Amino acid sequence: MTPLSHYLMASGLLFSLGLAGVLLRRTIIIIFMCLEMMLSATNLSLVAFSRYGIIHGHQNYDAQILVFFIITVAAAEVAVGLAIIVALFRSQQITHTEDLNRLKF
Amino acid sequence: MNPLFLELALVLLGITLLMIEAFSPKIPKKKLAFIALIGLAIVFSLTWIPLQPLSAESARFYTTDTIALFFKRFMLVTTMMTLLMSLDYIPVLERGIPSEKPESGIGEFFILPIFACASLMWLVSATSFIMLFVSLECMTVVLYVTISYLRKDPRALEAGTKYLILSALTTGFLVYGISWIFGVTGTMSITHLAAAIKLLPTTSLVSLFFGIGLILVAFCFKIAAFPFQFWLPDVYQGAPTPITAFLSIASKAAGFVVLIRFLEQLYLLPFLNKKIFALITLLAMLTLLFGNFAAMAQTNMKRLLAYSSIAHTGYLLMAVASLGISLALPALGFYFVAYLIMTALAFIVLIIVTETSGGDDIYRFQGLYQRSPLLAAAMTIAMASLAGLPLTAGFFGKFFIFQVTLQQGHYGLLGVGTLSVIAGIYYYLKVLRAIYWQQPAPEALPIVLSTRTTFLISTLIGLILILGIDPAPILMSLR
Numbered sequence: 001m002t003p004l005s006h007y008l009m010a011s012g013l014l015f016s017l018g019l020a021g022v023l024l025r026r027t028i029i030i031i032f033m034c035l036e037m038m039l040s041a042t043n044l045s046l047v048a049f050s051r052y053g054i055i056h057g058h059q060n061y062d063a064q065i066l067v068f069f070i071i072t073v074a075a076a077e078v079a080v081g082l083a084i085i086v087a088l089f090r091s092q093q094i095t096h097t098e099d100l101n102r103l104k105f
Numbered sequence: 106m107n108p109l110f111l112e113l114a115l116v117l118l119g120i121t122l123l124m125i126e127a128f129s130p131k132i133p134k135k136k137l138a139f140i141a142l143i144g145l146a147i148v149f150s151l152t153w154i155p156l157q158p159l160s161a162e163s164a165r166f167y168t169t170d171t172i173a174l175f176f177k178r179f180m181l182v183t184t185m186m187t188l189l190m191s192l193d194y195i196p197v198l199e200r201g202i203p204s205e206k207p208e209s210g211i212g213e214f215f216i217l218p219i220f221a222c223a224s225l226m227w228l229v230s231a232t233s234f235i236m237l238f239v240s241l242e243c244m245t246v247v248l249y250v251t252i253s254y255l256r257k258d259p260r261a262l263e264a265g266t267k268y269l270i271l272s273a274l275t276t277g278f279l280v281y282g283i284s285w286i287f288g289v290t291g292t293m294s295i296t297h298l299a300a301a302i303k304l305l306p307t308t309s310l311v312s313l314f315f316g317i318g319l320i321l322v323a324f325c326f327k328i329a330a331f332p333f334q335f336w337l338p339d340v341y342q343g344a345p346t347p348i349t350a351f352l353s354i355a356s357k358a359a360g361f362v363v364l365i366r367f368l369e370q371l372y373l374l375p376f377l378n379k380k381i382f383a384l385i386t387l388l389a390m391l392t393l394l395f396g397n398f399a400a401m402a403q404t405n406m407k408r409l410l411a412y413s414s415i416a417h418t419g420y421l422l423m424a425v426a427s428l429g430i431s432l433a434l435p436a437l438g439f440y441f442v443a444y445l446i447m448t449a450l451a452f453i454v455l456i457i458v459t460e461t462s463g464g465d466d467i468y469r470f471q472g473l474y475q476r477s478p479l480l481a482a483a484m485t486i487a488m489a490s491l492a493g494l495p496l497t498a499g500f501f502g503k504f505f506i507f508q509v510t511l512q513q514g515h516y517g518l519l520g521v522g523t524l525s526v527i528a529g530i531y532y533y534l535k536v537l538r539a540i541y542w543q544q545p546a547p548e549a550l551p552i553v554l555s556t557r558t559t560f561l562i563s564t565l566i567g568l569i570l571i572l573g574i575d576p577a578p579i580l581m582s583l584r
Contacts, residue, residue, distance in 0.1 A: 008288075015277070015281055018277070019274075019277075022270070022274055028266065028270070031270055032269075032270070032273075035270070035273040035274060035277060038274075038277035038281070039276070039277055039280065041281070042277065042280040042281045042283075042284050045281070045284045045285070045288065046280075046284045046287065048288075049284060049287055049288035050287075053287075053288065053291050060291055062235065062287070062292075062293040063284065063287050063293070065235060066234070066235045066238065066280070066283070066284075066287075066293065069235060069238065069239050070238075070280055073238075073239065073242040073246075073276075076242070076246050077242070077245075077246060077249075077269075077273060077276075080246055080249045080250055080269075081249065081269050081273070084249060084253050084262065084265045084266055084269055085266065085269075087253065087256050087262055088262045088263070088265075088266055091256065091257070091259060091262060092259055092262075097270075100263045100266060100267065102259055102260050102263050102343075103260055103263055103264060103267075103338075103339040103342050103343050
């Protein structure tokens with residue numbers, strides 16, 4: 001059986017890739033994709049922890065419940081988030097974060 | 106009464122109103138707001154009915170302790186304030202939404218805060234990480250929509266996008282932290298966290314600290330503590346003003362409640378509590394210094410209030426750093442009540458002045474005293490209370506927090522706090538100087554207030570003064 005650490009490394013790698021994307025990329029849509037990747041990385045680690053965390057001879061399914069909620073929340077976030085990004089593009093043709101400069105940062 | 110009934114009633118109210126809004130377009134939107142207000146008031150009065158004990162299944166993720174009940178009422182009042190402010194905000198809404206008919210598309214602005222309120226009420230009761238995550242996200246998704254509500258205003262969309270990206274990033278940190286804490290301790294419960302951590306071998310502590318660190322980053326972002334406060338001024342300035350008020354009161358209070366629930370567990374661990382205390386003290390100091398000194402340079406009223414909101418996070422963190430003292434929690438609760446009243450008052454005056462003078466910069470307040478003595482008096486009292494001058498609610502708020510900090514023995518923090526109070530007086534008085542000592546612009550007209558607004562403003566002024574003389578009732582309710 002694949003050891004737990006492999007799953008955790010994969011999820012850590014995914015999470016850092018997502019984080020790096022959010023911090024380094026300048027296109028709003030790609031930043032948004034990277035954010036979703038971070039959530040997926042979390043899902044992977046949660047499922048792995050749940051599968052390997054045996055308590056009193058049973059798997060602990062709490063984490064897998066959270067995974068379902070994360071998927072749902074991510075979907076809601078995408079629905080609203082993409083609507084905002086599209087509205088932003090339609091009103092000002094903005095696709096890059098450096099154009100978000102009307103409010104002084 | 107079953108405790109879960111409160112949130113359920115709110116969600117039903119929200120859905121019913123959405124249906125009315127969708128299927129009978131002839132109903133004036135103001136009426137929707139009034140129905141929502143009445144509904145919220147009914148739920149508020151229901152919170153005084155004694156609650157049944159929870160079933161064993163519900164108790165795994167939900168609690169109805171004193172803090173939860175206190176903050177449920179707090180959230181309901183905040184939402185009512187937001188709706189009352191939104192009534193004065195209708196002209197801006199009508200201009201800000203692309204639509205053919207004058208009133209179309211503004212109904213949801215009065216209904217969405219109800220859903221945010223329901224999720225906040227779940228959030229303050231949450232004792233499991235799953236519950237915490239879901240209710241926090243429910244609130245955030247509602248806020249995404251309401252912050253970028255004025256689609257014709259580029260600044261609102263920009264604020265919405267910034268909040269969307271940074272808030273989703275925080276969510277990532279939060280759930281990744283939760284997954285590590287779950288992996289190490291094997292429990293999703295916040296209330297059993299300390300017991301689970303005590304059983305751990307020392308080898309797994311590094312992973313545990315990693316998880317705790319990620320979660321603390323997420324919470325610091327929600328309450329806008331120092332290194333994670335950069336999103337706040339922009340979002341506050343771009344969002345519709347009633348939502349700015351909601352963000353700065355309700356969302357901050359929710360962040361503090363979950364922070365307290367989490368930290369209470371960590372304070373139970375002898376090997377960790379010194380470090381956590383030190384960390385929170387440091388955060389409080391930095392937040393106080395940054396918030397107050399950055400606020401001094403502001404020329405826009407909304408941004409000034411945003412930086413002052415960061416400063417108030419600092420004062421509240423002072424109370425969190427003293428959680429070992431039994432009075433710390435009542436002090437925090439009282440500060441929140443005072444903060445609710447004075448912030449709501451300041452934002453109402455800001456909405457009216459913006460509407461009648463065409464902008465929200467501080468110079469628009471020039472000569473407000475000649476234009477409307479009541480508004481000038483309201484702003485004076487709000488600013489005096491925010492600065493913490495005696496005879497106002499804000500004074501006792503700061504007084505109790507300084508008292509618990511002194512009892513805990515954080516002398517350095519006390520020094521920084523005193524310094525920030527002095528800095529605060531400077532920038533709050535800057536607004537008062539514009540109101541009383543500068544002449545109004547020649548084209549500025551006297552401001553006429555509706556009866557409803559006059560009544561609301563007078564009530565809030567009265568509450569600030571009453572709590573400034575007798576703070577005991579609020580303190581007692583959290584003992």
